[in-house]
Amino acid sequence: MKTRYLHDVVKDTRSRLYDGLCVIASIAGVTVSQAADAIRQVRYGARWLDFSYTPPVKWVSAHEIEQALRLVGYVGKWRYVPDRPTLAAYLNGRTGMERDYPCVVSLSTHCVAVSGGVFCDVFSGGVVVDIDDAEGRRKRVGRVLVLTERIAPSAIATRDPAPKKAGENGKAIRLLREAIKAETGATRIRLTPNEVFVTGPAEAGWHWLGNRDSIEDQILMPRPDNRLAGNTGAAAAYRAVMGY
Structure with missing residues (x-):
């Protein structure tokens, strides 16, 4: 597990950037479309490929974020934060694994990704910034998903066309x-x-x-x-x- 590090989000879709997809992409280093496919896998399984349309992914639940991150190889557990501190107070008071490991922090309005001294969310446009430059530092923290283990990624159904390989026609x-x-x-x-x-x-x-x-x-x-x-x-x- 790489600590104190997040990825700039690669937005390869035309839709707006939503917070759940943003944190998955920033922590795991996958694209937004890959994060959306992981959420679809959690919601529908591979059977969504039978649908006549691609189900949109906008708002996602805490459970879906946890399960989607597991699909792409990141395992952790949610914990509720007592007294609902502000984001600024929470960041300053972190100890143990939460101080160094990548975390999804659920605020009163949206989720953000934090790892060590870096931060990423939709208001930074998916760009990793210093935690001191994070917006919404007065928002309240409800719970935190601390990711502490890496596992092999699972197969995720996608509608991306298979590219031709060398020698193939x-x-x-x-x-x-x-x-x-x-x-x-x-x-x-x-x-x-x-x-x-x-x-x-x-x-x-x-x-x-x-x-x-x-x-x-x-x-x-x-x-x-x-x-x-x-x-x-x-x-x-x-x-x-x-x-x-």
């Missing part, structure tokens, strides 16, 4: 989809830049199959211990077009 991607269908019996395939999601014949939503690189490697280089055998005709066709 439209035919190769089509054959990859056919190979995955043949190997898994799936009825639908969704490729993202990093993951593969599938839907089976009797299933209603999307399920994570694995990391895209791993799935491709299993089809391109069949091994006895692979999850996918790679012994179907569709898999052989994909290997041929990729030069294997």
Whole structure:
């Protein structure tokens, strides 16, 4: 866990910057769209990809912030702050882990990110500033999420199109989809830049199959211990077009 550090928020969406997405992006170093996908995963699971629209993410709850941060690899617990001090008083009185580790601080109007002597929120425009320059220092602090542990990030469903890799073309991607269908019996395939999601014949939503690189490697280089055998005709066709 990197202490006393926050990221400037990378806003890659057209909508306004909301406080929940801002603190997730600043603490975890993900983009705003990735933070929004994490919130959607918490709210709906991967099944939101079945929706005819992308659910908007504006206001988020404390629970959703905690769970979204867990998805991107940050674990912590909320604690209520006695007597609801002002933000200035809270920052000056921090001790232990709260003084050094990244925290989400829930104010009377919005959430902010704090880590050591740096601060980030929507009023700074997602830019990391010194805590002495933070706006809203007279607002009251209700509770604090102290993040003290890093874990491996989870797969998060996204509608970002999968980019073409070196040597890939439209035919190769089509054959990859056919190979995955043949190997898994799936009825639908969704490729993202990093993951593969599938839907089976009797299933209603999307399920994570694995990391895209791993799935491709299993089809391109069949091994006895692979999850996918790679012994179907569709898999052989994909290997041929990729030069294997």
